Amino acid sequence: MVLKAKDVTVVFGQGENQVVALNRVNLEMNKGEFVSIMGASGSGKTTLLQLLGGLDQPTSGEILVSGTNITKMKEKELAIYRRKKIGFVFQQFNLIPVLTAEENVTLPLLIDKKNARIAQQKAQSLLELVGLKERRHHFPSQLSGGQQQRVAIARALITEPSILLADEPTGALDSETSRDVIQLLKKMCGDLEQTCIVVTHDPFIAAYSDRVIILADGMIQNEIHLDSHSDIEKNVEQLQRILVHRLR
Numbered sequence: 412m413v414l415k416a417k418d419v420t421v422v423f424g425q426g427e428n429q430v431v432a433l434n435r436v437n438l439e440m441n442k443g444e445f446v447s448i449m450g451a452s453g454s455g456k457t458t459l460l461q462l463l464g465g466l467d468q469p470t471s472g473e474i475l476v477s478g479t480n481i482t483k484m485k486e487k488e489l490a491i492y493r494r495k496k497i498g499f500v501f502q503q504f505n506l507i508p509v510l511t512a513e514e515n516v517t518l519p520l521l522i523d524k525k526n527a528r529i530a531q532q533k534a535q536s537l538l539e540l541v542g543l544k545e546r547r548h549h550f551p552s553q554l555s556g557g558q559q560q561r562v563a564i565a566r567a568l569i570t571e572p573s574i575l576l577a578d579e580p581t582g583a584l585d586s587e588t589s590r591d592v593i594q595l596l597k598k599m600c601g602d603l604e605q606t607c608i609v610v611t612h613d614p615f616i617a618a619y620s621d622r623v624i625i626l627a628d629g630m631i632q633n634e635i636h637l638d639s640h641s642d643i644e645k646n647v648e649q650l651q652r653i654l655v656h657r658l659r
């Protein structure tokens with residue numbers, strides 16, 4: 412098991428303004444699993460992802476990553492954890508506009524003081540894997556949304572993280588590009604045996620998962636196991652049937 416959340420609670424604010432964003436969540440994820448987190452707006456999806464990525468700490472409970480309790484870590488240690496173990500992909504790509512695709516992908520290794528030439532070679536092979544070899548010298552503004560997200564995926568994978576966290580990675584893309592991006596993410600994570608956790612509102616995206624976790628009011632309301640190698644359309648239908656009742 413690569414990740415375990417034990418009785419995790421997150422409370423924001425105080426008194427009348429208090430919001431319980433996560434309420435005693437328990438979760439386990441295995442190496443190589445591809446998991447989606449769904450739920451209505453405000454159900455706690457982003458909060459959960461941020462905890463798992465070490466961007467925030469729970470009010471109570473524990474998060475264990477490969478057996479290490481990250482909730483006990485100080486900020487400096489957490490920053491190292493994030494840099495070495497976690498890859499992040501966001502809805503808005505978050506590429507640096509003045510850097511080329513290749514420079515954006517290289518950056519996490521340079522920040523980690525790795526050899527520049529090796530970083531460049533690694534970036535080039537990742538950009539080839541995501542289908543952007545010919546565009547590696549383009550700036551983000553010269554790339555389509557789907558291409559920018561491919562660069563962001565390559566950037567997230569360059570440090571060989573054991574967990575890849577994606578918050579609405581297809582939220583800014585049209586449906587056809589979204590499908591290409593989620594298929595790429597799944598293939599890359601599968602090839603590299605990484606655990607991938609995707610927050611999404613879209614059943615067409617969640618349909619590619621091994622497991623879908625549905626949050627409601629900060630609690631896990633339902634877990635659906637899918638055969639992600641089977642007919643994706645069948646998975647979409649199954650999810651839509653369940654979500655019609657759950658996501659009101």
Ligand SMILES: Nc1ncnc2c1ncn2[C@@H]1O[C@H](COP(=O)(O)OP(=O)(O)OP(=O)(O)O)[C@@H](O)[C@H]1O
Nearest residue numbers: 423424430432450451452453454455456457458459
């Ligand atoms: N920094 C914060 N301060 C106060 N309340 C917060 C904070 N962050 C999140 N919340 C609240 O916690 C709850 C869960 O928020 P979260 O962003 O995790 O939901 P979500 O499921 O990701 O929503 P969405 O789908 O709209 O992005 C919401 O009620 C939200 O208003």
